[in-house]
Amino acid sequence: MTLFSLLIVDDHKHLAESMALTIPWERYEVTRVLQAYSGTEAVEALQDGDIHILLTDIRMPGMSGLELIERAQKLAPGIDCILLTGHTQFEYAKRAVELQAIDYLVKPVRHEELLRVVETIIQRRKARLREQAELELLYETNRHLPQLRADLLAAKTDAELAVLEERDRIAGDIHDIVGHTLTATLMQIEAAKLLLARGEREGMQRLEKSQQLLRKSLDGIREAVGMIKKPDDADDLETGLQAFIEEAKHTANIAIDYRIELASPVTDPDLCKVLSHALREGVTNGIRHGGSLSFRFQLIQRGGLLRFSLWNDGTPYDGQSxxxxxxxxxxxxxxxxxxxxxxxxxxxxxxxxxxxxxxIPLC
Incomplete structure (x- = not known):
């Protein structure tokens, strides 16, 4: 709960004390009530503490209520002021209120009237505080948004690279499955040939064992191939690079100017993987470690050589970042x-x- 403070100023001490002590200010979230009996005392109070609301009489010796309000607005910008005025000063006070955007009440002031004005001021201050908090939150969000987008792109890139590495592992598993199964099957077939040549029934059993091994191997290969398949693979290198560039621009809110000139499509899977990884790593690390917002990418084929260049405007590379x-x-x-x-x-x-x-030379 937000708590507020109030300063009551009146050269008639009994009036100030009456308002301070008899009104249930806590119900209206006013937990600190101060009193001053002159404009000079009020200025000292304003200098010493955080005052949210100033309630002052208009006519006081030495410094009038209007003069005090002018001082208060300089000492505590944003302070809300309530002016107490008698019937004889009403028009003068009204004009002052219109010019300085302050609230006023005509003496004698009923407590209900005063509390109604104070409550309005407090609600107004709460609205301002909420608006300020929302603006600060919006500012912080906007300040961190580029980094959040960069982290999102980096995480997505890391995940895709991990998938590619997993696909390599699965390809290795397929190789191992086929190699192991074929070796075991050949041994079973050789043994079956010898046994069948001698007319032994075990030869048929060995052939059945070979059949089982091959079926098991085929099931394993099908499962591995099902895991390694990726339906959204790009048709060629250029298409894949362009897709990543557009995704990075959208996800990380960065600028990437690019130029790709290939005399013929690059189809070698190892070369495509290296170039794709290099672009992804270059962009991701530029954002993460260099704070880059702008990139320039070129992939040019000249004769039998591929020239890849990626520049960013981030912190210059120092051998580590x-x-x-x-x-x-x-x-x-x-x-x-x-x-x-x-x-x-x-x-x-x-x-x-x-x-x-x-x-990179083209084979």
């Missing part, structure tokens, strides 16, 4: 070297940022 996470620099470099290519990751001076370059 933008190289962790996902497959990482080492794994990326090893894959490229296996294809006979080279990799270079450097800080660029003009424009400042980070540049990833790959050179």
């Amino acid at each position: 933008q190289g962790t996470g996902g497959l990482g620099l080492t794994a990326m470099r090893e894959r490229i070297v296996r294809l006979g290519g080279t990799m270079r990751l450097v800080a660029s001076a003009e424009p400042p940022g980070t540049l990833l370059e790959l050179r």
Whole structure:
């Protein structure tokens, strides 16, 4: 619950004390009530503490209520003011209220009247506080939104890379299943041939065992192939790269200018995987570790050589940043070297940022 403070100012001490002590302020979330008996005392109170509402008489010796309100608005911006006025000063006070946007009450003030005005002020202040809290929340959300989007893209990329690695593992499992089954089946067939040649019934049993092994192997291969299939694979490298670029622009709210010039479609699965991984890792690490918002990507085929370049406007590469996470620099470099290519990751001076370059020969 929000708590408020009130300062009552009147040169008639008994009037100030009466309002302070006889009105149930706590019911209206006013938990701190101060009193002052002159404009000077009121200024001191305003300087010493956090006052939300000022209730002051208009006519006081030394400093009038209007003068006090002007001082209060400078000392405590946002303070709400209530002016108490007699019938003889009503028109003058009304004009002052219109100019300074303050509330006023005509003496003698009934408690119900005063509480109604105070309650209105408190509700108004609560609305302002809620609006301020909502604006602060909106500001914080907007401030963190780019990073949240970057994290989302990074998480999605990591998941897709993990799926690709899992597919490699499953492919290895298929190889192991086929290799093991064929080896065992050949041994059973060889044994069956010898037994059948001698007219022994066990030879048929060995052939039946070979049949069972082959059926079991076929079931395992079908299951593994079912796991490795991915219906939404891109038809070719260029289509896949363009799909990732558009997704990254939308997900992470980044800019990616790109240019892809291929004399013919790239169909080698290992080469497609390396280039796709390099683009994903480069963009993801640029966002994560470099705070990048803008990228420039080129994939150009010149003769028998593919030239890959990815620049970002983030923190320039220092030998450590933008190289962790996902497959990482080492794994990326090893894959490229296996294809006979080279990799270079450097800080660029003009424009400042980070540049990833790959050179891979086409077989």
